[in-house]
Amino acid sequence: MLITQLKKKEELLPFFKENILLIACFGCKEVHFPSKEYELLKAELKTLNLNISGEIVLDYLCNEDYTAKRLELYRNEITKAGTLLVFACGVGVQTLAALLPDKTILAGCDTFYVPGFSGFTPTSYDCEQCGECKLGLTAGICPLTACSKGLLNGPCGGTKNGKCEVSKNMDCGWEKILLKSKAIGEPNPRIKEIVSIRDYKKSFS
DSSP: OOEEEEOOOHGGGTTTSSEEEEEEEHHHHTEEEOOHHHHHHHHEEEHTTTOOOEEEEOTTTOOOOHHHHHHHHHHHHHHHHHEEEEESSSHHHHHHHHHTTTTTEOOOOEEEOOOOOOOOOOOSSSOOOOOSTTOOOOTTOOOOHHHHHHSSSOTTOHHHOOOOOOOOSSSSHHHHHHHHHHHTTTTOHHHHHOOOOGGGTTTTT
């Protein structure tokens, strides 16, 4: 089972440099979402006169087909927004990033592992539940799950022609991150902010 925890306000405030659209997933029995805390945070952010253009509330963000159809209802809001700040588990954030390749996607939550049955997630994306989500710094593509080595500081020396040296059928996760970053107008991921000593206590209970 997964549990999400809102990132601290101080960690989110640097994101508010342009038109931000909030997206919250209240959605599935496999993931606990702190809805009360989210409402309090949202109210606090609004009092700061930040560039918040609106809010979209969805459920089952991880279901690609379902979410793709739901997003059509909000095409205008999404088009006008410069950045999407997504409050969801890591799987939901990655799914949305793939569906909106021309948008900057930021993660508003950290995802943790809680012992128990996690149910079925109808998506090809995975979340390592590291408790220190970096998706907001890597164009919505997780370096831990997209890279077979889980590297946090860029591609290894073994990548060749965009493929992983561990499996030639696997795309290099960091190549995907770099290409997506360029596509959304951010030439380089904020790697200096990504590289740190991982706190593995957040990943395991």
